[in-house]
Amino acid sequence: MRRILCLIAGFCFLINIGWAEEARPLQEDVVVEAQVQRLSEELRCLVCQNQTLADSHAELAEDLRKEIRELAAKGMSDQAIIDYLVARYGDFVRYRPPLKSTTVLLWFGPFVLLLTGVAGLFVMLRRREKLAVESALSANEARKVSELLNKES
Amino acid sequence: MKRFLLPLVIFLVVVGFLGVGLNLDPREVPSPLVGKPAPAFNLPRLDDPEKKISNKDMLGQVWLFNVWASWCGACRDEHPVLVALSKSGAVPLYGMDYKDTRQEAQQWLDLGGNPYIASAMDADGRVGIDYGVYGVPETYVIDKAGVIAYKQIGPVTEEVLRNKILPLVKRLQAQ
Numbered sequence: 001m002r003r004i005l006c007l008i009a010g011f012c013f014l015i016n017i018g019w020a021e022e023a024r025p026l027q028e029d030v031v032v033e034a035q036v037q038r039l040s041e042e043l044r045c046l047v048c049q050n051q052t053l054a055d056s057h058a059e060l061a062e063d064l065r066k067e068i069r070e071l072a073a074k075g076m077s078d079q080a081i082i083d084y085l086v087a088r089y090g091d092f093v094r095y096r097p098p099l100k101s102t103t104v105l106l107w108f109g110p111f112v113l114l115l116t117g118v119a120g121l122f123v124m125l126r127r128r129e130k131l132a133v134e135s136a137l138s139a140n141e142a143r144k145v146s147e148l149l150n151k152e153s
Numbered sequence: 154m155k156r157f158l159l160p161l162v163i164f165l166v167v168v169g170f171l172g173v174g175l176n177l178d179p180r181e182v183p184s185p186l187v188g189k190p191a192p193a194f195n196l197p198r199l200d201d202p203e204k205k206i207s208n209k210d211m212l213g214q215v216w217l218f219n220v221w222a223s224w225c226g227a228c229r230d231e232h233p234v235l236v237a238l239s240k241s242g243a244v245p246l247y248g249m250d251y252k253d254t255r256q257e258a259q260q261w262l263d264l265g266g267n268p269y270i271a272s273a274m275d276a277d278g279r280v281g282i283d284y285g286v287y288g289v290p291e292t293y294v295i296d297k298a299g300v301i302a303y304k305q306i307g308p309v310t311e312e313v314l315r316n317k318i319l320p321l322v323k324r325l326q327a328q
Contacts, residue, residue, distance in 0.1 A: 059252070086185065
């Protein structure tokens with residue numbers, strides 16, 4: 001009985017090894033596939049411009065995914081593949097534009113606007129503060145105040 | 154009066170920016186290939202798959218490289234302009250049939266006339282990727298040294314031809 005169990009266990013083990021060997025190329029594919037997925041979420045489909053390559057069903061997006069898969073299978077790094085596509089389609093193909101002289105306004109413009117707004121608000125508040133100058137009550141006003149206060153009590 | 158001046162100025166600046174933004178075409182993505190050598194290709198010819206056509210064949214002359222397809226709607230608008238251009242003989246026009254079948258492409262040329270000296274067949278769109286093609290039709294002006302001088306995205310209209318492409322071609326031919 002024990003011998004049979006051993007045999008079965010051994011057999012299962014052998015099958016496992018067989019599977020593992022078959023699965024190896026698949027394992028490589030998984031790495032490539034993950035890279036394709038990662039990159040196609042970083043890159044823009046130029047046909048439907050507000051979609052990533054991963055989202056888009058445009059034919060060009062399919063072609064580019066295929067291209068990326070082939071480049072990834074050759075072992076090119078993420079950066080090399082992005083550079084490859086930028087050389088052909090320009091920076092616009094990237095969803096995250098690089099920081100350079102032509103994109104400075106894009107990156108920092110919103111913060112400049114925010115700071116300008118805050119500065120403007122500050123200046124305005126300061127100005128209003130100055131407008132409300134404290135002044136002493138005139139004799140007439142003081143009399144009115146005390147009259148009102150006395151009436152209350 | 155003075156307190157209204159600043160908001161008015163800000164308003165006008167915003168209107169100015171929005172006005173410019175409205176008149177820009179977001180589909181026109183400036184190509185990084187302008188000013189760079191035209192990517193190499195060596196593709197079968199549409200009319201005779203046995204013969205090959207390469208960008209090197211055109212070295213030494215200014216030429217137009219028009220990417221087209223029989224399935225492309227805007228190419229229909231562009232086609233008569235190209236046929237007229239080819240008749241005028243102002244500049245040699247070569248085509249690239251992009252992701253198309255030979256039969257349909259040939260039919261399209263038989264129907265509308267063939268303005269091309271020759272067309273390359275880019276059946277799988279690989280050369281298209283090298284050229285950064287994303288919206289057919291696209292047209293490249295390539296100079297004598299094989300450098301891309303201009304890229305037209307979308308159909309070549311008579312206006313574009315008259316105002317941009319032909320003056321540029323003349324300048325490049327004089328070089």
